[in-house]
Amino acid sequence: MIGSFVIETPTRLVLPPELPQALLATMLSYRDKRAEFDLKRIKDRPSWHIQQLGEEGYQEVLQALMDKAKGSLLFTGEDGTRWTYTGLLGMLHEHFPDYEIVNHVRYPAPHPLPWIKKPHPLRPYQIEASDLLLGDTDQHYPRSVEMGTGLGKSRIIVELERTHGLRAVVMAPSTSIAGQLLSQATAALGAKNVGAYFDGKKQLGRLITVGTAQSFTKVERGTPAWAHLSGAQVCIADESHMCPADTLASVCLGEYVNKKWVAGLCAGAPYRYFFSGTQIRGDGLDLVLKGIIGDPLYVMSVRDGVEGQWLAKPHFVMVNVTSESGVYSKDPNRMTREHLYRNPQINRFAGQTASRFAAAGKFVLILVDELTQVQHLLPHLTVEYGLAHGGVTKDNKESLPPGLHKSNPDALVGRFNAGQLPCLIGTSCIGTGTDVKPPGQMVVLNLVGGRSETQLRQAVGRGTRREGKDHFLFMDFDVNNVESLHRHANDRRAIYTQIYEPAREMSPS
Numbered sequence: 367m368i369g370s371f372v373i374e375t376p377t378r379l380v381l382p383p384e385l386p387q388a389l390l391a392t393m394l395s396y397r398d399k400r401a402e403f404d405l406k407r408i409k410d411r412p413s414w415h416i417q418q419l420g421e422e423g424y425q426e427v428l429q430a431l432m433d434k435a436k437g438s439l440l441f442t443g444e445d446g447t448r449w450t451y452t453g454l455l456g457m458l459h460e461h462f463p464d465y466e467i468v469n470h471v472r473y474p475a476p477h478p479l480p481w482i483k484k485p486h487p488l489r490p491y492q493i494e495a496s497d498l499l500l501g502d503t504d505q506h507y508p509r510s511v512e513m514g515t516g517l518g519k520s521r522i523i524v525e526l527e528r529t530h531g532l533r534a535v536v537m538a539p540s541t542s543i544a545g546q547l548l549s550q551a552t553a554a555l556g557a558k559n560v561g562a563y564f565d566g567k568k569q570l571g572r573l574i575t576v577g578t579a580q581s582f583t584k585v586e587r588g589t590p591a592w593a594h595l596s597g598a599q600v601c602i603a604d605e606s607h608m609c610p611a612d613t614l615a616s617v618c619l620g621e622y623v624n625k626k627w628v629a630g631l632c633a634g635a636p637y638r639y640f641f642s643g644t645q646i647r648g649d650g651l652d653l654v655l656k657g658i659i660g661d662p663l664y665v666m667s668v669r670d671g672v673e674g675q676w677l678a679k680p681h682f683v684m685v686n687v688t689s690e691s692g693v694y695s696k697d698p699n700r701m702t703r704e705h706l707y708r709n710p711q712i713n714r715f716a717g718q719t720a721s722r723f724a725a726a727g728k729f730v731l732i733l734v735d736e737l738t739q740v741q742h743l744l745p746h747l748t749v750e751y752g753l754a755h756g757g758v759t760k761d762n763k764e765s766l767p768p769g770l771h772k773s774n775p776d777a778l779v780g781r782f783n784a785g786q787l788p789c790l791i792g793t794s795c796i797g798t799g800t801d802v803k804p805p806g807q808m809v810v811l812n813l814v815g816g817r818s819e820t821q822l823r824q825a826v827g828r829g830t831r832r833e834g835k836d837h838f839l840f841m842d843f844d845v846n847n848v849e850s851l852h853r854h855a856n857d858r859r860a861i862y863t864q865i866y867e868p869a870r871e872m873s874p875s
Contacts (some may be wrong), residue, residue, distance in 0.1 A: 368382075368464055368465055368466075369382030369384055369385075369465055370461075370465055370467065370468045370482070371455060371459060371465055371466070371467050371468070371616045372381060372468045372470065372861075373452055373455070373457065373467070373468065373469040373470060373471055373506055374449070375452075375470075375471065375543065375633070375634070375809070376452065376471055376507060376508075376633065376634065376635060376636050376638060376875075377452055377460075377618070377619045377620065377629075377630075377633050378449050378450060378451070378452065379449055379450050379451060379452045379454065379455050380443075380447050380448070380449045381447075381448045381449060381450065381458070382448070382462070382465055382649055383448070384475075385448075385462065385509045385605045387448075390440050390448070391438065391440055392730060393457075393461070393514075393688070394438055394439040394440040394450055394454070394653070395436065395438045395439075395440075395653075396437045396438075396439070396651065396652070396653040396654065397435060397436065397437070398434055398435050398436075398437050398651060399651075402435045403632055404431050405428070405431040405432060405435055408424070408427065408428065408431070408637060409428075410696075412424070415427070416813055419828055427827075437651075437653075437654070439451060439454065439653060439654065439657050441625075441627070443648065450657065451619060451657030451658060451659035451662075452506060452507065452508065452657075452660070452818075453508050453656050453657040453658050453659055454653075454656060454657045454660075455467065455506050455660070456660060456661040457493070457656065457661070458459050467506065469506060471507075471636050472636065473636045473637065474532060474599050474636070476529060476530045476531055476532065476746065477530075477531035477532065478528060478529055478530075478531045478826070479527075479531045479555050479559060479573075480526045480529065481554060481555070482553070482554060482555055482556040483553050483554055484554070485521060485524060485550070485553075485554050486521070488521065488522075488525065489518065489667055491517070491520060491664075491674070491676075491678065492517075492518055492522055494664065495511050495513070495522055495663070495664040495666075496522050496525050496526070496529075497513065498663040498664050499522070499526065499639060499663060499664075500526070500529060504636050505583060506639035506660075507636065507637060507638045507660070508639070508640060508658065508659055508660040509604070509638065509639055509640070509641075509660060509663050510640040510641070510642070510659040510660055510661070510662045510663065511639075511640075511641050511662060511663070511664045511665075512642055512643070512662040512664070512665045512702075513641070513642075513643065513665075513666045513671075514643055514667055514668035514670070514671045514677060514740035514827065514832035515643040515665060515668075515823075515824065515826075515827025515828070515830050515831075516671065516676070516677050516678075516827060516831040516832070517666055517671050517677065519641040519642075520546060520550055520604065521550075522641070523547065523550075523551075523602055523604060523639075523641065524550055524551055524554050524555070525535065525611070526600070526602060526639055527551055527555060527574050527600075527602075528554065528555060530599070530600050530637060531573070532573070532598075532599040532600050532637070533573055533574075533597055533598045533599050533600070534573065534574045534575070534598055534599070534600035534601070534602060534606070535575050535577070535595055535598040535601050535602070535631070535632050536540060536551070536574060536575065536576045536577070536602045536603075537577060537578070537579055537582055537601075537602065537603045537604070537609075537618075537632075538564075538576070538577070538578055538579070538603075538604050539578065539579055539605050539608040540578060540608075540795065541564055541565045541578055542775055542776060542779075542795055542796060542800050543604060543605060543800065544564050544565075544576055544577060544578050545565075545776055546800070546801060547576050547604060548560065548576040548701045549561050550577060551574055551622070551653070555574065557847065558572070559572055559573045559574055560572055560573070560574045560575075560576065561574070561575050561576070562575070562577065563575050563576070563581050563582070563591070563595070564574055564576070564577040564578040564580075564581040564796075565578075565579035565581075566630070568591065570590060570591055570594045570595075571594065575594075575595060575598075578615065579603075579609045579610075579613050579617060580613075582595070582617045582631055582632075583613055583616060583617060585631055592631065595631055596631050596632070596633075596634060597634075598632060598634075598635045598639060599635055599636060600635055600637040600638075600639075601618060601632040601637070601638045601639070602639045602640075602641070603618065603639070603640045603641070603659075604641045604642075605641065605642055605643070606640040606641065606642050606655070606658070607642045607655060607660055607820055608642075608820070608824075611651040611654045611655060611658075614658055615630070615654060615657075615658060616630050617630050617631050617632055618630055618632050618633065618638070618658050619633055619657075619658060620633050640658070640659035640660075643823060643824060643827055645850065647752060650680075667865075668680070668823075668826070668827075668830060668865050668866060669865070669866055671830070672866060675832075675836075676783070676831060676832065677810075677830040677831070677837055678829060678830050678831065678832050678835050678836075678838050679836065679837040679839050679866070679872070680830065680837070680838060680840050680865065680866050680867075680871065681837060681838070681839050681840065681867075682828060682840050682842070682862040682866075682867065682868070682869035683839065683840070683841045683842070683869060683870050683871075683872055684841075684842050684843070684844050684855065684858075684859060684869040684870070684871055684872070685712075685715065685842070685843050685844070685872055685873070685874055686844050686846050686871060686872070686873050686874075687711045687712055687715070687843055687844070687845055687846065687873075687874055688711065688843050688845065688846055688847045689704075689705040689706075689707065689709055689711075689847060689848050689851075690710075690711075691704050691705055691708075691709075693705070698850055701848060701850050702735075702815050702816065702851065702854075703736070703738075705845050705848045705851055706813070706815045706843065706851060707734075707735070707736060707738070707739045707742070707813070707815075707847055708739075708742055709845065710742070711874060712813065712843050712845075713739075713742040713743045713746060714746050715874040716732065716743060716746070716748045716811050716813060716843075717743050717744070717745070717746020717748075718746055719811065719841070720732060720747060720749070720751075720789055720809070720810075720811060721746070721747055721748040721749045721789075723809045724749040724788035724789050725748075725749060726807055727806065727807070728788075728806065728807045728808065729782065729785070729788060729789075729790075729805075729806055729807070729808045729809070730788065730789045730790070730808075730809045730810075730811065731782075731789075731790050731792065731802060731806035731809070731810045731811070731828055731829070732791045732792070732807065732811045733792060733793075733810065733811065733812050733813060733814055733825055733828070734791060734792070734793055734812060734813050734814065735793070735794070735813070735814045735815070735816075736762070736793075737755055737758060737765060737766060737793065738765045739760045739813060740753060740765070740766060740770070740791060741766065743791070743813075744767075747789065747814060748786065749788050749789050750788055750789065751788075751789040751790065751791055752778040752781065752782065752786070752787050752789070752790050752791070753766075753770050753778075753791045753792075754763070754773055754775035754778045754779065754790060754791065754792040754795060754796050755773045755775070755792070755794065755795055756773075756775070756793065756794075757773070757796040758771045775792070775795050775796055775800075778790060778792075778803070779796060779800055779802060782802065782804055783801070783802065783803050783804055784804065784805070785804060785805045790802075796828075799829070801831065802828045802829070802831070803831040803833035803834065804833075804834060805833065805834040806834045806835065807834070807838070808829050808834075808835055808838040808839075809838065809839045809840075809841065810826075810828055810829045810838065810839070810840045810841065811841050812825055812840065812841065812842045812843075813843070815843070815851065815854060815855075816854055817854040817857040817858065819861050822858055822861050823861070823865065826840055826862075826865055840862075841863075842855070842858060842869065843855070844856075
């Protein structure tokens with residue numbers, strides 16, 4: 367008799383014993399690019415690292431990174447059974463279709479909540495996505511949705527919270543996104559049902575708890591917080607790809623501690639939902655992410671949203687510049703700082719362009735990667751601006767005027783969206799998931815660089831909401847005479863073409 371894939375718990379998939387070990391090992395292995403990068407870094411400077419760590423310490427770090435670089439999601443239980451994460455069932459069952467699926471998980475009956483204030487009706491595609499997510503529970507969880515920024519993932523999340531009416535944990539990658547999810551859930555379902563567990567707030571005892579990945583990783587076993595949150599029957603994660611894979615795994619699944627598997631905070635939740643604008647990663651851990659979130663049940667791209675007139679159409683422009691600096695380094699981060707972040711040509715053009723558009727009545731969003739960039743940009747801005755950031759450090763505070771050391775990103779975004787602020791400069795604290803929707807035409811200046819597809823798609827998403835506009839301008843920069851930066855810009859050009867259309871080329875003159 368042929369064996370079965372057994373969903374033993376919401377997160378653990380027991381594999382048929384007769385499946386070949388070698389094939390499973392190949393299918394369930396991955397490469398951790400972060401570890402590979404760190405491994406290359408310490409191998410490039412062995413003498414310096416041996417001096418810092420000692421010969422024995424250096425060899426230990428080297429071995430640990432070599433082990434981490436080759437990851438595997440094929441695990442063996444104490445009883446010898448082989449298992450992996452439930453999110454990989456679709457991939458495995460497609461490869462071994464003759465094996466049946468046995469689900470031992472029990473799903474509690476829903477208890478729909480009444481609306482305190484009913485939000486706007488679901489759009490047709492939101493209804494379709496919600497129906498798929500809330501479909502037949504005989505099919506396995508987890509379930510995920512991939513939808514372009516601005517298409518209303520958070521509205522679907524509220525629908526899930528209300529329809530289930532069960533104890534739920536809702537996780538976001540940042541306080542900004544958590545704040546938005548908290549506000550929407552509270553408005554729709556009432557403060558008595560919705561609590562916060564982030565940014566210093568620890569409101570336990572509510573049916574729905576919204577928090578950040580960072581706050582949930584700090585919940586200690588044996589505490590009242592652990593007792594309440596680990597009893598959640600619904601686990602929802604927004605912008606799931608933005609959380610570090612190990613953080614997401616430790617909360618949603620669990621981890622090995624002293625060679626023993628320990629379940630995570632939300633490992634027991636039978637209903638599991640994951641949302642993102644793009645369920646991809648740039649660190650090689652896509653298999654880990656799939657193991658957590660499963661295969662997307664519903665996918666709607668930015669192109670689909672534009673063609674359906676749900677999203678604003680992006681017009682991409684690549685500004686071709688040069689660098690007069692002679693600095694060279696093997697470190698790509700140093701090259702980016704020197705030739706892009708501190709490039710006088712880029713900062714002058716960006717500041718003057720932002721000022722010109724703002725003076726013409728358009729709203730300008732300038733995305734930066736590091737706060738130290740701002741000091742090079744500000745002398746060229748001649749319009750009112752706000753600077754949204756997550757806080758200064760001892761290393762960058764001297765680069766900013768004292769009046770900019772403190773920032774309230776939510777308040778600044780609110781002013782921008784209300785049309786009270788013509789220009790907003792923002793770091794990653796508003797670069798992902800934040801609702802940026804000024805009441806008029808919009809221009810986004812991307813001063814981040816790099817080649818991260820995830821980060822770039824999120825940056826484009828800052829302009830896709832249709833409020834006040836049906837199109838927007840997204841400007842990027844290519845430092846032509848610096849090989850590494852030019853190569854990164856070409857990668858970004860390819861991503862723009864995938865998102866919607868090729869970038870138009872221009873020079874700053």
